[in-house]
Amino acid sequence: MKKQSLLLIGLFFMIFQCIIAQGSPDYTGGLKVKLNEDGSKYFRIISWAQFWAQHNSDRPSDANGNEQSELNFSIRRARVLMYAQINKDFLILTHFGLNSLNADNMSPVGTGDNSQLFFHDVWAQYSLSDNHAIGGGLHYWNGISRLNNQSTLNMMTLDNQRQAWATIGLSDQFARHIGVYVKGKFKKLQYRIAVNDAVTNNLQTSAVPVNDGAAIYSGRRLLGSKDAGKTYAGYLDYHFLDEESNFLPYKVGTYLGGKKVFNIGAGFFLHPNGSVVADGNGELSGEDVSIFAIDAFYDAPLGEGGAAITAYLLSQFNNYGEDFTLGSTYETGSLIHAHLGYVFASESKTKFQPYVQFDNRQIDAIDNQATSFGIGANAYFSGHNSKLTLEYFNTKYGDNDATGTVTLQAMIYL
Template identity: 80%
Template sequence: MKKTGLMLIGLFFSCQLFFAQGAPDYTGGMKVKLNEDGTKYFRIISWAQFWAQHNSDRPADENGNDQSDTNFSIRRARVLMYAQLNKDFLILTHFGLNSLNADNMSAIGTGDRSQLFFHDVWGQYRLSNDHAIGGGLHYWNGISRANNQSTLNMMTLDNTRQAWATIGLSDQFARHMGVYLKGKFGKLQYRVSVNDALTDNLQSSATPINGGAAIYSGRRLLGSKDAGRVYAGYFDYNFLDQESNFLPYKVGTYLGGKKVFNVGAGFFLHPKGSVSADSSGELSGEDVSIFAVDAFYDAPLGDNGSAITAYALAQFNDYGEDFTLGQTYETGSMLHAHVGYVLPGGNKTKFQPYLHYTNRSIDAIDDSANQFGIGGNVYFSGHHSKLTLEYQNTKYGDNDGVGTVTLQAMIYL
């Protein structure tokens, strides 16, 4: 009875702590202590992002019918829980859904349209105070900060899509099945991993065209022995305040709550990940390699509540000869930058206008794609409760630019 009472008291005060918090680096959610000193516990975090989106350039459906200019969706709905029964072991489980709308909903929530699935399921063992090893379906990714982006505290409406450079190609929604090692040496943080590549990926039904571009189906067409492994890593040096690497999710903006300047570099390698066919139809593997360098700065500006957030990324993609898929993945290079400014004042409600720009060179079409966005966040309680309004214009090759206006409401508990 005494233990039950202590747990209920701990739960009550955990809830009070949660409702008092609004800082983006808050460890989040509801923490339930399983012993008196709190070394055994579990923590639950939940969040949802609702979108209303206007796009006057939507194409007709497959039957030739005009489509509505304005649509509603649940961009993300997630639940994450992690627990430690002692200081050496941690287990994390993360499940949810993405981009649920009227076109992909199921009549009774079942059928072949997967809505709810696991994003992360991994366990970890502490090797020392600064180093740990783990395995499972995990998010300890390589390439860049943006490829390790948390969806709880992004500054822009959403992450740069092409920065999540392997979604559906070698992984399940940016998560690989494998093992990782993470930690830090002083101010240098690192994460490296060895993983299995996905077999049933976005090109699971594609066939290489004789003398044509490569397709991303190495594991399926060449076998897991030759094309089944991927290798990734990311390293960032924390010049100013030290960021936490307890969990893999990188913060998008601290709203001036920290003074952070990090420079990073990362990689992703998939030997024989792509496949091409010569003029006679003989298949051969092509190595997939992606490299990136980036820099992140977030700091308060004086004592008036204002702050700046800035991020720059250079990413170099080789998915195989002239590879392109859905105007999303291309062999070529990408430059991305965004900057935001928290306006002075506002002890509780904060306003943050921002800009972002992305340029991608695309080998397959010998041209480029450009994306520009302007928007703003209204934070009612940090990232726990915010509204985002953004206009984004995307131009791919010689196509006309497509403009989209999105309003997002987010709740994070």
């Protein structure tokens, strides 16, 4: 374990030195094509990829009892996003790609049962005024928290806090719902509110409630779309310092000192009859799913030379139904998450940012908690357009032994 972990650490610094030596061009990202002289009609294309080398000494044996490799490779994300405006009032966005492609879910010719490429977003929007808009489709205008609206282009930590993406695969398709939304701002208060359809076939599509047992998240499938088909979500945040853009739904993870931002936000997600329980006679009834959160985000330069700080705090309260759990990812209970990063001052365009993160989850079903701790560092060669991330992440769930993972990520964003 130590040898392979040291290999990843050594590889991180070797690549770091090589890229410093080769340099990296300044690049703002994306290809923007003007369709008229003043640029009011255009389309823009963005592409990014994240490659992971990951060491985990606690991987369980496979179904045949064979031991599994401790060092594994994967494509964490490979995406293409395009949006276009034919005039200032209309916007259309399309976003497709794949996630977590590895040797276990690849197929011989790329057409197996495991979906690879799929649409993440397909939505259209109409501007009601300069500050307000309405839209619909498969969209990412989510509620709950900043992290539930996180962009995967500019995260500070290796990946997003998983429980903050609180409805993935339960009521939506990979954090996206089909529905309608309104978004906008009143001076420094920004908002997004959505009414959506819940998915029928979710992660518990084959689950059946046990008499007097825990809830399962299958309301639409078992109770019908009339009683359990709609979800409601919203998020509001007040911008005390610099205002962030809400042109697109994706929240920035760290500005590396490019802005001075301090926001406080609050959000919700409601799914009436989203979960189902069975009484002692096997009769089914619905339980409302409700998730609420408050959070705060601070990102600012510190003095001269490019030093900067990023800090985030989230408190989230999850009610998926009586004693609900699904794996070690979703639970009725509460979550506190915090992360802190610091960019060292540098005269070079290459920036180095160590960070720490911490999670504490209170879980009703096991009357216990889960804790996580992560420490890592980003090396930015051209901002988020070219970076390396090395992270150690340790999780302890209930009475289970703690597990630790070391991950090296290389990311390119064009």
